[in-house]
Amino acid sequence: MSVLADRRLLDQLFARWGPVVHLHDVVTGGLPRALLIRGVDRADLIRVGKAAFVRQQDWAAADERERFRLRALAFGLCLREDAHLTGEAAALLLGLPLVDDPSGLPVAIRPGNAHVGHDRSPYGRVRRGYLPLTCRTERARVPVVSPAFCAVDIARHLGPRDGLVVADAVLHTGVDREALTRIAEHMLAYPGIATVAWVAAHADGRAESPLESVARYAFLAADRPVPLSNVWIGAGSRWFRVDHLLPEDGVVLEGDGAVKYRNRPDADVIVTDEKERERLIRGLGYGVVRYTWADAVHRPGLLLHRVQEAARLRPHASLPTGWRLDPPWADADGGSLRG
Structure with missing residues (x-):
């Protein structure tokens, strides 16, 4: 197939599915898998997940925060159904603010024993822990934790300042303060939970930025x-x-x-x-x-x-x-x- 024909198909593919395309999207559309391989070989595409790709022009134009968001989308599209993006990856997909640009790899959480080791790959990390059904949602075709759970996770792992910024934003959308405390009540033995309690007590939904x-x-x-x-x-x-x-x-x-x-x-x-x-x-x-x-x-x-x-x-x-x-x-x- 010619270069122009391939690029027309890629235009249609990304117009339908958004900035990150999964191999399954190609198969669903009846297109050959080789279309993605040729796109990578021609430097039209960049592989950012196990089976997920972005356009080179989108990647080149993106800043560090947007690149992390694209990697989070790619990692999320490759997750099994019971795992949900959390932390900074979830914050970016949920439209919640972060003080600093994210670092490292996207992280997801799967319900299970928190003492079990993490699953790692070159594209992200999956840990296990408390994740009730009420704290699971989806954004841009990707499973993510709820805004309240994201605020709890950010507070636990990034500290009180970053947790307060996210919690203020979550409460400003109308989420009750009790939603944070209810999650924390089931995580009393988790590291950083004292920070969550502090953040929940001091968050202010009247703050707007x-x-x-x-x-x-x-x-x-x-x-x-x-x-x-x-x-x-x-x-x-x-x-x-x-x-x-x-x-x-x-x-x-x-x-x-x-x-x-x-x-x-x-x-x-x-x-x-x-x-x-x-x-x-x-x-x-x-x-x-x-x-x-x-x-x-x-x-x-x-x-x-x-x-x-x-x-x-x-x-x-x-x-x-x-x-x-x-x-x-x-x-x-x-x-x-x-x-």
Whole structure:
């Protein structure tokens, strides 16, 4: 078969099945297995799983995190039915945030005795342990653990900061905090389960981004009062939603995301509006601290110091109270209106 004919068939194959194609997809479509072999020989395809392939152009364009996601898809497509992707691999397929780029190989879990050794291959690792039916789902044709189980697994293996970021995101989607604790109750002898309990107790579904979560972690790790997330502040007839508020210090924290102004034609308008917004908030008696990802992750001590300074330098002696947790158009009785 000619090169052009092969490439047309590959175009159709990947258009149907997505960025990762399994050998079974070729057979199901009535195509010859040799199509994949020829694609690899011509460097049109790259083998990323035991029987799974991606297009070379997709692989070349992918960053490290996307390459890990593609490898996770490939590993997941090659798993037996009782194994489900977990940890960082599951987080990427579930759309949950990770603080750092994943490292190593994708990991899956199979129900069974946790003391039994792992199954390893060049493409991933399968371990055994607690995995109830309620914690199994599927994404992009691949078996993965549920978001709650993923949060538990991330906390156990990557620690409290990374676990908090994922748990905040999971709770923000509407998952109950008890879903995390119920899973942990069946894993009391597992390493890292104490971290899971800490994460479950401190997760906040009001946090809306990894940046907000790592900022919250800076306060938790220092045993400082934790700011409230996404609070509404009234300024006359106007209301502003701020990323965080420390009500006992009268300090507002605002996170500056990495892509906030990037390549935006209205960047000047955004900056002007933010300056006016900050002027009005300061005029109410709040201190304001802006922070970046680098501040929250790499310089948490400096961030906490800036908050202390902002509290000390506030222009008003009394604490401002005109804030609420719910939107200003919500019913006042359920809106937690202050002041």
